[in-house]
Amino acid sequence: MEVASLIVSPLLQVIYEKLASYVNGVETPKVQKKNIKKLQDKLFIIQAVIQDAEERQLKDNRVQIWLSKLRDAAYDADDLLDEITTQPLLRRSLKQRVPSESWKWKDPVKDQLRRIQSSISKETRRQVRITSFAIQSILSSFEMRRKLTDIIERLDDIAREMSAFSFKDVVAYKRSDTREKRVTGPDVDESQVHGRAEDVKKIVDLLLSSGADTWVIPIVGIGGIGKTTLAQLVYNDPRLDGHFDKKIWVSLYDSFSTKRLLTEILECLTEHKCESSQMGVLQSKLRGSLYGKRYLLVMDDMWADDQEEWDKVRSLLRCGAEGSKIMVTTRTERVASIMSNAPSHLLEGLAKDDCWTLFKQQAFAYGEENDFPNLLPIGLRIIDKCQGVPLAAKVLGGLLRSKREEDEWLRLQESDLWSLDTGENRILSVLRLSFNHLPSNLKRCFAYCAIYPRNYHLNKEKLIQQWIAVGLVQSAGDNLHMLEQMGNECFNDLLDMSFFQLTSSSDAVEFKIPSLIYDLAKLIAGKEFLTIENSDQPQVVTGRNLAETRYALVENNFRSSLLPKALFKAHKLCSLNFLSSGDISMEAQRNIVQCFRHLKILNLSGSGIERLHRSIGDLIYLRYLDLSNTPLQTLPETIGHLCNLRTLDLSGCTNLLELPGEIVKLVNLMHLNVKDCTRLASLPAFWWSMVSLRTLPIVIPGKNIAMLDCLKDLQGELKIKYLVNCTDFALKVGPDGIKYAGPFLKHLQLHTLDLFWGDGGEDKLNRNTSRQTRQPGHDSQRLIRELCPSPNIRRLSINGYLGRQLPGWMKSDAIHNLTVLELINCKSVETLPMLGQLPVLKCLNIQGMDNVVKIDNEFSGGAMWPFPSLNELTLQDFPELRTWEDMGSTEAFPCLKKLSIMNCPLLKTMPSFGFPCLKRLSVMKCPLLKTMPSFPTLQHLMLQDCDPLLLRSAADLRTLLTLVIDSFCELDFIPKVLLENCLFLVSLTVISCPKLPTLPANLGRVTALRSLKIGWCEMLDSLPHGLANLISLENLEIIECPSLIALPEQSLERLSSLRSLSIENCNGFTSLPRGMQHATALERLTVMYCSNLASLPDGLQNLLVLKSLTILSCPDLASLPDGVQHMKMLQNLEIRICPKLMALPKVKDLISLRSLAISDCQNIKSLPEGIEQLSELQHLSIQDCPELEKRCKEGKGEDWLKISHIPYKHIGAISVLQNRQDTAASSSSS
Structure with missing residues (x-):
């Protein structure tokens, strides 16, 4: 198939829209406006035929050469427009003054003297810069005029050459406004799979x-x-x-x-x-x-x-x-x-009927195909050419979803691209056809993704911001907010057409490009895109004309010294992404700035960069700077010179201490992402003057929170920290003459809001605020009343709040879209708010309520069906809570699936009804709680450190699957009623019950049990004989039960499903059951720290599927049974700290053995017989066995030749590997 072809139409569209915006601009000089209009007219003529030219280049190489000239001229025009529009921004930036002191009251006389003293030199330097810039501007204007004339002349020549090709005027694709949007998810949607x-x-x-x-x-x-x-x-x-x-x-x-x-x-x-x-x-x-x-x-x-x-x-x-x-x-x-x-x-192609069904799902809304019978025969002919490939059917169907004119469908069916190739390349032809029919704005947005590696997981928001930065998304007047909306539409269009595949549907949407679609992206990307997937191979760029490269990505272990020098010849580069964890030297940073003056995107995310060179301020066309997840501590003040910057991503910079004061000069900055910058203690003075900000995840307002009202466009996530310091928030004057604050947040389009009175922990709150400056409780109540978010809020967290009452807006329609609510460490709050009426609340987490004494009907808000959507409820750390009363309705918590009650030491009661759908219940550290209601659907129950009487009330658990009983210090028996009806119980764990002597006698009735774990029960001296009835038991684990001497006789004879048996720290254990050989499904046997165990039972050779045998610290064990040598499925044998053990059985028949470890067995003098015949043995470890180590010494020991074939050997303190060179290479690459 034809190699990458040129896609110029979207570039022309972008430039044409930029020109239109510039011609209408107020600041545009008349002479310049006249020349710009000429350029616009030339592009308009060429635009009319560009789609036909792009399709014809596949058959006519002359057309591709012509398109190449047009593309180069268009890029030069784009760069020139950047230079022209940046000049006024630079002028304004130089004239803008930034306060150097933090915003607080000072002594007026002293402050004036200090300011006069320091401002003389600063003002002088500023005036010099302004004068110098004025001179440069005059020179630049002449240069820009010359460049503009040159571009117009080149387009004249291109337009004249155009007539020789007789291009057809093709009407560009127009998007339908009535297009239906479909919701998609990251998991496989079985409704979209057929045949x-x-x-x-x-x-x-x-x-x-x-x-x-x-x-x-x-x-x-x-x-x-x-x-x-x-x-x-x-x-x-x-x-x-x-x-x-x-x-x-x-x-x-x-x-x-x-x-x-x-x-x-x-x-x-x-x-x-x-x-x-x-x-x-x-x-x-x-x-x-x-x-x-x-x-x-x-x-x-x-x-x-x-x-x-x-x-x-x-x-x-x-x-x-x-x-x-x-x-x-x-x-x-x-x-x-x-x-x-x-x-x-x-895997063969789909049958035609299945392919047609899939195509219709993409091309029409449900049942809509009946409204367009004229399109169905055309669709069937298109499907014939898809060769049963689902992806082709989905992509073509998605492309036609917004087209309802018959000629649009016919033009797709009749395209010549169908016949270009066969096989997999034929499918690429189909996909290429889909690409050709995309609207202009989508073509280059999709092609841009080709710089990323195959299967790379991209972040939706970051990609849209990069599209905007390089001008792939345009709007009238370059409206910044409209740009993001259009970028989001472009993404959703490509997603709906199956060009993208979601991998995460959380707020931070991630996606990847399906493999074959990625091949298409590489096919159409062309020479403008360069991906260096291994910077250790500079030959990747050898032979390329890098003057054509505009977008580059360097992947893997990047080091500045290994960056191909040839890359620096790409002087027109506008996007540079690094995917690497390596450091980037100051010299490399200078080289990047000097060589790539027109850079609009610089992505150093995840690199090891510790300092950012001050020359970064010279990248005046930069619009997107990603420094996320780097060890940076500070940024240079010159970052304030980046007058075009729209995105600055510092998320995950956990070492970042402060932001430079000059950053507030970035008037175009829309996204300042400081999420997870845990050491950032404050924002620069006058942070609220960056009025274009849409993203600012963390705000540290200082004393005056009213300045938040200046940032009217914030959206997404917002965490406000150290609200305890906000003592001055009454700045607005109402009609009654009374000063009042806020609301500050109601106009913001937030989906997540975190209100922190400290930094999320009481210790930090106390460290950062003194008693004198801490906000009184009544001020906290006044403040939180004015922090009511917009109704769009979905997640809300309130942490460290000092007031006694939570705000009234929590029970109103103000937060009716809330799905997640956290109330953490609100230690002065006395009553929980009325939350039961919130219609879509799914997760409620309440912790650290020191003053709440009871939870009553007020919590439900008087709703008929309290908490109608709640799935998960956590109540933790309520030291004074005594009662949790009924909610006033039997329909309470109709959807609750998980309930956790933890550390409520005085709690005595909980609701006696409700919870009809509860699946998981955890009750921990509630020693006074003696009863609990019936839970008809409960599947998982965990009880820890509670009164033993609570176990008696846990009856009739017919649906229970797992049960954990933990830390019942006074428990001396488990009531039979607890297990009476647990017919479906598959896992039982009993740990840290020091007075428990045995398990219930009716344990044997729980025949569905698959896992039984007993641990740290010091007085447990026996297990019930019913153990033998657990025919489904797969895992039996007994840990640190020193009084237990043995398992019941013949207890293992009927355990035909047992796969794993582990006995650890049971010093009273003297032997394993004699019927052990009947546990024929056993795959793993572990015996550890059983000091009185003298022998293992005979008949182990009957354990035909045993794969792992581990014996550790059994000092009385003198021998292993001969049956061990017949375990042909054994893969791992580990013997440690068995000083009386004299020898190991023969191993020549252990044909599956892959790992053998022997340590602290001083009396073992020689290797087991037949070890040299074990071809599958990969790992041998011999430690603290002096005689054995001597015999196995590399090249000298008597037994060395027996083990030399084993790839990985660890003898004594030295590792010996068979292939040293491979290992060295592996280490160096790591």
Whole structure:
């Protein structure tokens, strides 16, 4: 297929709109206005034919050359317009004075003397700068006039050449105002999937099968065929529920490596960013997370065909339990064959009917196709050319959704692009066709995304701000607020047309570009876009004409010294993004400023930059500066020279101490993001003068909060800190002559508001305010009355409030859209507000209410159905709360699913009815609470540090699935009634009950139980014989029960489902049950710190599926049973601190053994017989076994040759690896 072609039409549209705005400008000189009008007329003539030219370039190379000239001239015109419009901004900026002192009252005489003394030199310097700028402006005006004349002459030549091509005048696509918007989400929407039920069934059956040949299941198909969608359907299939212990999803692409895969798996498992980059650490963490667990790993979008890398990964992933599966989606059969010997699941195209259904869902609103019968035959012919590819059907359907004219559909059907290629390139032709029919503004917005790496997760707001910064979104008069609205519409249009795919639907929307759509973006991006995916390879830019490059991105471990020097030849660069954690030297920063004078976007987010060079102020065209998540402590004052700056992102700069005073000169600044700048103690003086601000997540107002009224355009999130210092807020005078404050927030379009009287913690509040300056409680009440947010507010948090009453607006319609409410550490509040009438409140968290004595009917607000939408309620740290009365209605909390009551030491009662849908209940540290109501749908119950009588009232729990009894210090028996009806209980945990002698005798009736954990019960001396009836039990864990001597005889004989048995710190234990050999499903056996255990039972060879055997600190254990040597499925054997153990059994038949660890066994003198025959053994560790270490010494020991084949060996204090070079390379790359 044709390589990247030129898309010039949106650029011309942007420049034309800029010219129109400039011609109508008040400050435009007449001579300049005349020339600008000439330029505008030339562009108007060319614009009429540009769409035809862009389509014809695919067949006529001369047209592409002509478009190249036009593009270069257009970019030069764009740069010139920037220079022209920036001059008046610079003049105003230089004349603007910024106060150097903080805004507070001073002694007038002393202050005047000090000001006169310091202002003489400052004023002199300012006048010099103004004079110098005036001279430069005169010179610049001549230069700009010359450039303008040159551009007009070039466009004259281009317009004359245009006549030789006989271009057709094509009317540009116009957006329909009646277009229906569709709500989408990040998860797979099964209503949008058709014709895949049989594929799902086949894959699910393979995942549930036990054959080793189906460990890796490849799904192979061309791009856009629906491989990822199929994997998502399978991943969420209910038939897999409970089958896998862990489910992991990672997205991959061409830059595959073992380290990267391990990192992504660990981050998926822990839901935290993996900080370590050392291979050894990653491997250890992975084994700890997956060891003995049956997991499902999805590796989506696998491109790399590196057999060696996959072999490394394969050996590491073998640590899971039997039945673990890996599902891989890939475009190539070669990748599939490398990863698996099993036949691939080849995903075919959809049947025509399914493809047509999918197309109609995108092209029409529900049932709307019946209103346009003339379009249906055309649509069917279009579908024929989609070759059953769902993505093509979705994209084309989305494109036609706003088109209802027959000729628009026919023009798409008859396009020549259909016949350009076959196979996957044919699909790209289809998608290219969709791109060609996008409106002009969407084309370049989409093409801009090509600079990001494949599968990169982008932030919606940041991308829109970048679009605006480089001029891809325009509005009449360059209205800043309208620009964001239009950018949001562009994003939603591309999302609706399936060019984007959401990955997060929270307030911070994240998305990615589907893989095949990404190929399209790369195809149409052209030479203007440059992505350097590995800065260690400067050859990426070798041979390119960098004069054409406008947008660049540098990825990976960036270091200034490794940045390709050739990149600095891209003097017309307007966007530079770094995706790197490396530092950026001051010299590199200077080079960036000097070489890229027209830079509009500079993104250093996540880099290690510690200081920002003062030359940053020379980037006067800069509109977007992202310094988020960097270790910066301060910013240079020259940042105030960035007169065009609209976005300054400092979020996550946890070291940032202050903002420069000059920042208030940035009159165009719309977004100042200081979220999570935890050390930022104040804002600059006159912060409220930045009246264009729409984003300012944190405000520290000082004494006077009334200045918030100046920022009328704030939106999104707002956290106001240290309200305790606001003692002067009565500045407005009403008609009655009385001074009053606010409301300050009602006009702001906020969705999240946090009101902090301190910084979120009592200690910080006390540190930052003295008793003399702290606001009295009655002032807090006056203040909070005036902080009523707009009705759009969805999340509200009030923290550290000092008043006795919460404001009346909390019970009114003022916050009727509220979904999340937090009241934290409002220690003086005496009664909870009336919240029961809030119609959509879903989460209510109330903590630290020191003076609340009771919760009564007033809390419900007198509503007939109190708290109609509440899903989650937390009451924590109520030291004086005594009663929680009925809510006055049996219909209270109709949707409540989770209730937590914690640390209420005086609480005696709770409501006797309500809670019809409660699923989770936690009651912790409520020692006086003796009863609780019936919960007909309760599934999860946790009781901690409460009165034992509470257990008696917890009866008839027929739906209970999990039960935790924790820290009942006086509990001497568990009532039988507690378990009487728990027929569906799957998990029981009893811990820290020191006086409990045994478990209820009716435990054996809970036959659905799968997990039983007993720990830290010092007096527990027996378990009921009914233990043997727990035929579903999979995990039995007993920890630190010193009085327990043994499990009941034959208790394990009937536990046919038991997979894991762990006995730890049970010093009274003398032996394991004799019937243990009947637990034939056992996969993991752990015995630790059992000082009286002398032997293990015979018959262990019958544990045919045992994969892990760990024996730690059993000093009386003298031998292991011979049966150990016959465990052919054993993968991990760990023996530590067994000083009487003389030898290990033969291991030659342990053909699955992958890890062997021996430590602190001084009497073991030699390796087990047959170790040299273990081809699967990957890890050997021998520690604190002097004789054994000597025999295994590298190259010299008697047994060295027996273990030399093992890749990873840890003998004594020295690690020995088979392939040192590979390890060294791995370390250096990390």
